[in-house]
Amino acid sequence: MEVLMGVAKAGLKPSGREDLLVVYLPKACEASFVFTRNHFKAAPVVYSSEVWRRNRRVRALVINSGNANCGTGERGLEDARLMALEAAKTLKLKPEEVLVFSTGVIGRYLPRESVLRAVREACLELKPLDLKKASEVISTTDRFPKFDFTRMGELETYGFAKGAGMIHPSMATMLAFVFTNARLPFSALRELHLEVTEKTFNSITVDGCTSTNDAFGVISLGEVETDAERVRFELFKVSESLAKQIVRDGEGATRVIKVRVLSASSEEKARAVAQAVATSLLVKVAVFGKDPNWGRIAAAAGSTPYPIDPLKMRILIGEHLLYDGRPVDQNLEPARRYMLENSEVVITVELNEGEGSWVYYSSDIGYDYVKLNAEYTT
Amino acid sequence: MEVLMGVAKAGLKPSGREDLLVVYLPKACEASFVFTRNHFKAAPVVYSSEVWRRNRRVRALVINSGNANCGTGERGLEDARLMALEAAKTLKLKPEEVLVFSTGVIGRYLPRESVLRAVREACLELKPLDLKKASEVISTTDRFPKFDFTRMGELETYGFAKGAGMIHPSMATMLAFVFTNARLPFSALRELHLEVTEKTFNSITVDGCTSTNDAFGVISLGEVETDAERVRFELFKVSESLAKQIVRDGEGATRVIKVRVLSASSEEKARAVAQAVATSLLVKVAVFGKDPNWGRIAAAAGSTPYPIDPLKMRILIGEHLLYDGRPVDQNLEPARRYMLENSEVVITVELNEGEGSWVYYSSDIGYDYVKLNAEYTT
Numbered sequence: 001m002e003v004l005m006g007v008a009k010a011g012l013k014p015s016g017r018e019d020l021l022v023v024y025l026p027k028a029c030e031a032s033f034v035f036t037r038n039h040f041k042a043a044p045v046v047y048s049s050e051v052w053r054r055n056r057r058v059r060a061l062v063i064n065s066g067n068a069n070c071g072t073g074e075r076g077l078e079d080a081r082l083m084a085l086e087a088a089k090t091l092k093l094k095p096e097e098v099l100v101f102s103t104g105v106i107g108r109y110l111p112r113e114s115v116l117r118a119v120r121e122a123c124l125e126l127k128p129l130d131l132k133k134a135s136e137v138i139s140t141t142d143r144f145p146k147f148d149f150t151r152m153g154e155l156e157t158y159g160f161a162k163g164a165g166m167i168h169p170s171m172a173t174m175l176a177f178v179f180t181n182a183r184l185p186f187s188a189l190r191e192l193h194l195e196v197t198e199k200t201f202n203s204i205t206v207d208g209c210t211s212t213n214d215a216f217g218v219i220s221l222g223e224v225e226t227d228a229e230r231v232r233f234e235l236f237k238v239s240e241s242l243a244k245q246i247v248r249d250g251e252g253a254t255r256v257i258k259v260r261v262l263s264a265s266s267e268e269k270a271r272a273v274a275q276a277v278a279t280s281l282l283v284k285v286a287v288f289g290k291d292p293n294w295g296r297i298a299a300a301a302g303s304t305p306y307p308i309d310p311l312k313m314r315i316l317i318g319e320h321l322l323y324d325g326r327p328v329d330q331n332l333e334p335a336r337r338y339m340l341e342n343s344e345v346v347i348t349v350e351l352n353e354g355e356g357s358w359v360y361y362s363s364d365i366g367y368d369y370v371k372l373n374a375e376y377t378t
Numbered sequence: 379m380e381v382l383m384g385v386a387k388a389g390l391k392p393s394g395r396e397d398l399l400v401v402y403l404p405k406a407c408e409a410s411f412v413f414t415r416n417h418f419k420a421a422p423v424v425y426s427s428e429v430w431r432r433n434r435r436v437r438a439l440v441i442n443s444g445n446a447n448c449g450t451g452e453r454g455l456e457d458a459r460l461m462a463l464e465a466a467k468t469l470k471l472k473p474e475e476v477l478v479f480s481t482g483v484i485g486r487y488l489p490r491e492s493v494l495r496a497v498r499e500a501c502l503e504l505k506p507l508d509l510k511k512a513s514e515v516i517s518t519t520d521r522f523p524k525f526d527f528t529r530m531g532e533l534e535t536y537g538f539a540k541g542a543g544m545i546h547p548s549m550a551t552m553l554a555f556v557f558t559n560a561r562l563p564f565s566a567l568r569e570l571h572l573e574v575t576e577k578t579f580n581s582i583t584v585d586g587c588t589s590t591n592d593a594f595g596v597i598s599l600g601e602v603e604t605d606a607e608r609v610r611f612e613l614f615k616v617s618e619s620l621a622k623q624i625v626r627d628g629e630g631a632t633r634v635i636k637v638r639v640l641s642a643s644s645e646e647k648a649r650a651v652a653q654a655v656a657t658s659l660l661v662k663v664a665v666f667g668k669d670p671n672w673g674r675i676a677a678a679a680g681s682t683p684y685p686i687d688p689l690k691m692r693i694l695i696g697e698h699l700l701y702d703g704r705p706v707d708q709n710l711e712p713a714r715r716y717m718l719e720n721s722e723v724v725i726t727v728e729l730n731e732g733e734g735s736w737v738y739y740s741s742d743i744g745y746d747y748v749k750l751n752a753e754y755t756t
Contacts, residue, residue, distance in 0.1 A: 373667070
């Protein structure tokens with residue numbers, strides 16, 4: 001079964017590029033979605049989460065970029081609903097089979113006429129799904145398109161995403177859509193999806209800011225019989241790849257930071273400590289400065305509600321052990337060189353308490369983050 | 379009763395300036411202290427919090443800047459203890475009457491000999507407490523000294539502080555010491571102190587990073603009989619003044635941001651929302667760019683665990699209403715001008731639910747924050 005797409009211009013991007021995407025599924029597919037937990041939810045999040053919760057099956061996704069349709073009151077909700085209705089009418093679907101997503105600037109009304117016209121246009125020119133193109137159409141401040149594809153025997157898993165700033169669980173100014181051709185009952189799909197979400201899109205941060213428009217969906221095309229374990233593996237691979245691409249594109253970022261917390265007394269604690277280190281502005285700026293500043297890592301690790309024992313903790317940057325319950329008397333030059341020479345900087349915090357571990361991805365923050373966000377206008 | 383101080387050089391500051399301060403109280407005074415809740419506590423925090431908890435009365439404070447004595451293992455604990463013992467010996471006090479504080483770079487051992495010599499020197503040259511000088515001696519990256527003094531009839535309240543980066547509840551790379559000549563039983567002093575702490579030093583943020591060395595103490599000199607209400611008022615005034623001075627000195631900051639959350643259903647909720655807005659990197663960078671970006675304020679307000687109703691919320695920057703359940707159709711130029719022309723930018727979020735309110739102070743973040751923190755070395 002081939003997934004199709006159509007694109008059009010609604011005039012929402014300053015660049016004048018394509019900004020409206022319709023994804024069309026030839027038959028109704030089981031779908032699992034998660035949405036931002038921000039309470040200042042954009043209109044399409046309010047609309048689509050309700051529709052999805054009732055129906056759980058989709059035939060089409062309508063996505064615009066350049067305008068988040070957020071903070072737009074009753075009129076925004078009506079705009080989101082009309083986008084779905086317009087697609088349903090043009091594609092001859094039931095309205096509840098269509099979900100709507102938006103991403104872009106907060107607080108501006110959508111130009112209703114041109115958006116609905118673009119929805120119609122996109123629905124009338126369907127072609128096979130082009131992952132790169134799909135990502136480009138929904139991108140905003142992204143520097144590169146985000147997509148991935150895997151095949152394991154008959155099992156195909158692929159997806160596309162957008163996101164660069166306002167990235168933080170849960171979740172990010174990000175949209176991600178992953179497709180699997182596996183046939184799965186909804187309950188199994190849902191369980192896999194939630195597990196993968198926690199370890200991928202809910203374990204990345206760019207600036208600690210939780211967005212208003214996020215959504216991540218997994219859609220089962222239902223063609224291949226296989227066991228859930230294989231689907232989980234592939235789904236995790238593609239989702240992690242998309243999540244890491246978002247971090248790599250973190251606004252102004254020069255490094256991906258991989259924070260590993262090991263040997264914590266529980267997985268929850270490992271996750272909290274990893275998030276604290278990954279989110280710490282001082283750690284991110286230190287990585288930007290290629291400064292092996294383990295003191296800031298230690299301070300971040302200690303800042304969660306979970307107690308830690310400074311005398312038992314160890315901190316490594318790459319392979320370089322810098323703290324071992326006390327400062328390790330060594331030249332910091334090799335660690336600095338490692339930070340200079342690698343695009344992914346691995347920070348490891350060992351608590352030496354138990355078996356809990358977690359991995360969190362983050363990006364460094366430098367002058368360009370300030371530049372991009374001080375000048376990105378309302 | 380005159381509070382005395384002595385200063386000396388232990389060679390801990392790259393500038394070579396005075397870096398060791400001893401504050402001497404002619405008699406044992408009731409004192410209330412709060413310390414960082416970071417679990418990666420510096421050695422002097424571990425030492426002084428234990429000593430203070432047992433004794434609750436002080437005769438002397440020993441404070442060094444330039445080195446945090448943090449992450450320094452057993453040797454660091456011994457160094458902190460020796461600093462107290464040296465002061466006690468020289469001043470002929472009981473060791474448990476002396477508290478020790480450090481601030482500066484994390485992860486380096488103190489040079490024991492020169493620090494103990496400096497402690498001795500400072501103890502032998504006591505002069506009347508000079509608030510400005512005291513702040514200067516304990517400062518690290520501070521751009522200006524932080525102190526204040528009030529007098530209401532006989533009641534005198536005064537203090538000094540340091541702090542500029544790694545500022546976040548609870549608390550900050552900050553030290554603050556406030557003195558009142560009021561006579562108060564310990565229980566009353568403690569209650570006032572904790573209340574004032576929550577509304578001042580625990581309601582400021584510069585970079586969201588919780589430090590390892592923070593301490594804030596209130597010391598009652600016990601000379602004047604007065605009612606607790608008056609003491610509370612003065613204590614709040616001096617503490618808020620010191621807290622705001624720290625925010626104003628936020629590394630690279632160009633604006634103080636005052637976040638007021640009004641008409642929340644509870645004070646806890648107001649506080650959580652105020653903290654989220656004050657901490658939001660995107661909000662801070664927008665203020666740096668003088669961009670009245672209410673969308674980021676709304677997104678931050680919605681990011682706490684507390685539900686908010688976007689259709690009831692209002693957002694003002696200064697006197698300029700920008701969001702009222704929907705975008706307010708207006709020219710953003712006046713709000714931008716307000717941000718350009720005022721050194722304190724007031725952001726007001728009204729939830730229109732109840733009576734809860736909270737005020738939080740923050741600073742903007744710009745290029746100089748990145749510069750200072752990418753280049754401040756381990």
